[in-house]
Each structure stands twice: as structure tokens, then as C-alpha cells.
Amino acid sequence: MLIGIDAAPLQAPQSGIPVFARMLLSAIAAERPGWRFTAFGWSGWTPVDAARLTERPSGDNTSEALRARLVSTALGLPLLPAMRRAVRRRLFEILPLPPLDFHYALQFLPMGAIDAPVLPVIHDLAHLALPHLVHPSRRRFLDRLPDVARGAARVQAVSQFTADDVSTRFGVPRDRIDVVTPSLRTLFFEPAQTEPLTALGLAAGRYFLAAGMAEPRKNLDLLLEIAAGESSPIAPDFPLVLTGAPAWKRGKAAQTLQRLEASGAVRPLGFVPLQTLHALYAHATAFLMPSLHEGFGIPVIEALACGCRVIAADNSALPEAAGGHALLIDPHDATGWRDALAAVRETSANPEVLAAGRAHAAQFTAERSARAAIASVERFVAAQM
Numbered sequence: 001m002l003i004g005i006d007a008a009p010l011q012a013p014q015s016g017i018p019v020f021a022r023m024l025l026s027a028i029a030a031e032r033p034g035w036r037f038t039a040f041g042w043s044g045w046t047p048v049d050a051a052r053l054t055e056r057p058s059g060d061n062t063s064e065a066l067r068a069r070l071v072s073t074a075l076g077l078p079l080l081p082a083m084r085r086a087v088r089r090r091l092f093e094i095l096p097l098p099p100l101d102f103h104y105a106l107q108f109l110p111m112g113a114i115d116a117p118v119l120p121v122i123h124d125l126a127h128l129a130l131p132h133l134v135h136p137s138r139r140r141f142l143d144r145l146p147d148v149a150r151g152a153a154r155v156q157a158v159s160q161f162t163a164d165d166v167s168t169r170f171g172v173p174r175d176r177i178d179v180v181t182p183s184l185r186t187l188f189f190e191p192a193q194t195e196p197l198t199a200l201g202l203a204a205g206r207y208f209l210a211a212g213m214a215e216p217r218k219n220l221d222l223l224l225e226i227a228a229g230e231s232s233p234i235a236p237d238f239p240l241v242l243t244g245a246p247a248w249k250r251g252k253a254a255q256t257l258q259r260l261e262a263s264g265a266v267r268p269l270g271f272v273p274l275q276t277l278h279a280l281y282a283h284a285t286a287f288l289m290p291s292l293h294e295g296f297g298i299p300v301i302e303a304l305a306c307g308c309r310v311i312a313a314d315n316s317a318l319p320e321a322a323g324g325h326a327l328l329i330d331p332h333d334a335t336g337w338r339d340a341l342a343a344v345r346e347t348s349a350n351p352e353v354l355a356a357g358r359a360h361a362a363q364f365t366a367e368r369s370a371r372a373a374i375a376s377v378e379r380f381v382a383a384q385m
Contacts, residue, residue, distance in 0.1 A: 001034070001381070004103040006111060007041035010053065016212075017123060020158070020182045020298075021106040025050040027183070027370030028377075037104075040111065042088070044095045082137050085111075102380065109141065109148055119380050120148055121156045121180070124295025125165050126217055129316075133216040133292065146170045153383035156180045156376055158296045161317035178376035182298045183366040187274065188305040189358070192282030196275060200267075202241065204283035207267075208234060208341065209308075211277065211287070211299045212244045219290040219313070219331050221253045226338045227265050228256055233341040236264035240288075241280060243272050281306035286344045289313060290331045297321035305361035307354045311340050325357035 009021035025037060029050035037048040092111035102117040103110050110118055127134040127142050149155050149170045155177045157163035163177040194204055214220050220242065227234035234240045240260075246268075260266035272280070281287060287303035289312040300321045303310050310326035312318045319328055327344075329336045 001101045002036050002038060002099060004045070004098070004100040004110075004114075004116065005037055005039050005048065005106055007039035007046070007048075009106055010039060010048070011041075016298075017107055019185070020123075022053040023183050023185070023366045024106070024180070024369055024373055026053045027366035028373055031367075031370050031374055038098055038100070040092055040095075042091065044091075045098050082140065085137060085141060102384070104377075105148075109144055117380070117384055118148055118152055119154060119156065119377065120145070120152055121158070122149065122162055122166055122295070123158050124162055124293065124316075125169060126293040126295070128169060129165075129293050130217050135215070152176075152380075154178060154376055154380040156373065158182060159317040159320050161320050162295045178372065178379070180369055180372045180376060181364060182296055182301075183369040184298075184301060184305055184361060184364045185274070187278055188281065188302050189362065190278075192279045192306065193275070194279065194283065196273075196279040197283055200269070200276075202239075202267075202280075202283075205285055206238050207284055208238075208240045209280050209284035209287050209303075210240065210242050210289065211280075211302075212289075214242065214244060214246060217292045219292050221256075222290045222331060222334055222337060223288060224253055224256050224260060224266065225334055226341065227260050229338065232265070233338065233345045234265055238285075238345060239264060240266045241284070242266065242268040243270070243277060243280065245271055278306065281308050284308050286311050286341070288337075288341075289318065290329075290337065291316070291318065292331055294318050294321070300326060301361040301364055304357035307358055309344060309349055309354070310357070311337070311344065323360045325353070325360050 005025070009018040028035065037050045038045045039048045089112040093113055097115060100116040102119055103114050105118055105120045108120060108122055127139045131139060149166060149172050155166060155172055157166055157177055157179055158181055160179055163174065163179050166172055166177055167174040197204055210220060210223060212218055223240055226232055227240055257266060257268065261268060281303050286309040287299065289297060289300055289310070291297070291313050293316045295317055297312065297318045300310055300312055300318060304325055310322060312322055312326045312328055313331035314328035315331060322328065327340055329340055
């Protein structure tokens with residue numbers, strides 16, 4: 001069986017969907033070595049050794065950070081992403097197509113029209129739930145998603161929440177939607193070193209952490225509002241550490257961030273190596289995720305795997321990801337978040353609670369994701385016959 005994929009997640013910085021795609025394809029290849037993959041890139045279709053995808057550098061180099069910054073910079077220029085996507089779509093539609101059994105759209109959709117069955121993987125519908133907080137280029141790309149989802153023999157979603165959302169919004173029968181959850185890198189279950197913290201001038205157990213590209217729907221402005229308030233639990237001696245590429249849109253919050261960074265109360269680190277991220281998760285007082293919408297929320301289970309307490313928004317797929325092992329608060333309730341941060345700063349973590357969180361996170365293995373994906377693919381292929 002020859003399966004087409006997009007090369008973009010194989011070349012992007014190792015976070016979010018790219019990590020999901022690489023780990024999933026590698027695990028599928030281990031279970032089904034007879035399945036072959038070919039990826040569409042700027043030069044056309046190229047064979048992919050999916051079994052080796054996770055052997056590529058895992059972010060511990062400056063090139064990964066540079067790519068992440070370039071992506072973020074490009075998003076800040078309205079015409080650039082649209083032009084790049086238009087060129088890729090044109091190439092996708094005119095370059096010779098290999099004899100695919102189907103196209104596995106690991107990033108929602110194929111780049112353009114394709115003369116092959118499409119199995120879409122839907123990560124979230126934030127562009128419909130919160131269109132004003134999603135980049136215009138992304139919204140335009142996803143305009144075709146309802147038609148592709150309705151026409152597909154099967155659809156994959158990364159959570160029960162997203163599967164239900166797809167069914168409700170697009171009218172796709174729920175029994176045609178398969179859930180394939182993301183998986184965790186095993187590193188997060190290993191003991192974490194403290195050397196990365198020392199290099200950053202951080203003390204274990206004396207900082208809060210938030211991770212991911214700071215796009216508007218991540219709602220990091222809530223944390224900045226708390227940090228800027230009087231008698232805040234976020235302070236120069238107990239800072240909020242931010243990791244991930246810079247945002248494509250910050251508005252007035254940019255000035256607040258600069259002021260808080262100058263005071264030392266907020267430490268924006270940008271893209272960090274995987275080993276550093278592991279240490280930051282493991283030694284944080286709490287991991288914070290006040291997002292307004294998530295299709296799954298993999299940083300939640302990464303933090304739980306590292307033995308970190310989690311405070312997350314009580315919406316979308318975040319309760320599902322947390323599985324009862326996080327404190328959930330309305331993302332619009334600044335007072336509730338401030339009080340929660342103050343309380344967790346002053347209390348020690350319960351080892352039994354942390355162990356239960358780690359056990360929950362341990363379910364999210366690459367093998368489990370691959371089994372779910374393979375079953376979905378086999379149902380998809382059978383429906384074409």
C-alpha cells in the first residue's frame with residue numbers, strides 16, 4: 001500500500017502537529033512494515049522511511065529554534081503565508097501524482113485538489129469556534145475542511161471532544177470518526193536534570209511554566225494580567241517562564257510583556273531544546289494552560305508525565321486530556337487563576353496525586369496511537385472497495 005503525506009510536518013520544528021505526525025508514522029511503520037509512504041514537498045513526491053522519522057534531531061540545536069522563529073515571523077506578515085501556501089498548492093496540483101492508495105492528511109487537509117481518496121486528521125476546529133483568534137491564512141486554508149470531511153470514508157480526530165465537534169459542525173456521522181490521540185515522547189517519564197535550570201538562572205520549584213507558541217487563543221494575556229497586578233504570586237523571585245515561538249499577534253500585551261520581562265517577573269525563553277523543556281516541566285511549581293480552545297492539549301499530559309502539577313482551562317478538550325488530574329478553571333476568571341497560583345505556590349505537591357497524573361499520562365503511547373490509526377486506516381481502505 002502506498003500512502004501519500006505532506007512533507008511539511010517532517011520538516012517543521014519539533015512541536016505540536018509535527019511531533020504528532022512523526023511519532024505516529026514511525027509507530028505505524030513498526031506495526032505495518034509493508035506500508036510505504038511518499039511525501040509531497042517543493043520538489044514533488046519523495047519516498048519516506050517512516051521508521052526513521054523519530055531518529056532526526058529532537059530540537060536540541062539552533063536550527064530548530066531558527067525555524068520556529070521564522071515560522072512565527074512569517075505569520076506576522078499577512079501576505080507571506082498566503083503566498084507560500086498558494087505556490088505549494090499549485091505545485092501539488094500540477095506535479096505528477098504517484099499511484100497512491102490514499103492521501104493521509106496529517107495536517108487537516110491535502111495542499112490542494114488530489115485524484116486520490118483522502119483520510120483527514122482533524123486536530124481542532126478553533127478556526128470556527130474562535131475565528132477572530134486564528135490566523136487569516138489558516139482560516140482560508142481550512143475553508144475546504146467541511147467538504148473534505150463530509151466526503152471522506154473515515155475521518156480521524158485527536159480527541160473525543162474534537163470528534164464530537166466535527167460531527168456537530170460538519171454533520172459527519174459520529175460512527176465515521178475515529179479518535180487517534182497524540183502520544184508522548186518517553187523522555188518525559190525519565191528523571192530530569194537540574195543543569196538546564198542553573199544555566200537559565202532558575203531555581204527548582206520556584207517558577208510557573210507555560211509552553212507553546214503564544215498565539216492569541218493560548219490566552220497568555222490572562223497570565224500577564226495576573227503578573228502585572230498588585231501582590232501577584234508571579235514575581236521576580238517566582239517568575240512565569242514562557243517557552244515556545246513568539247506569537248504572531250500580541251497587540252497591547254506586547255508592552256506589558258516587555259515591562260514584566262524587564263522586571264524579571266516573566267521570562268520568555270522562546271524555543272528551547274527538548275532536554276531543557278523536560279527539566280522545566282519536571283521542576284516547575286505548576287504548569288499553566290489557560291487556552292480558550294484546544295483540540296487536545298498535549299502539553300497537559302507532557303507536564304503530568306514529568307510529575308508536574310497542572311492548572312488548565314475548563315473548556316474544549318483540556319478536561320479530557322487532563323483526565324481528572326488537573327485543577328480546571330474558567331479561562332476568563334482572572335481572580336480564580338490568581339488565587340489558584342497563590343495557593344499552589346504556598347503548598348507542597350502530594351506525591352500520590354503526582355503519581356496518579358503520571359499513570360494517566362503513561363496511557364498515551366505511540367503504540368496505542370498507531371493501533372488506533374491502523375484500525376482506522378483499514379476501515380478507510382475497506383470502505384473504498
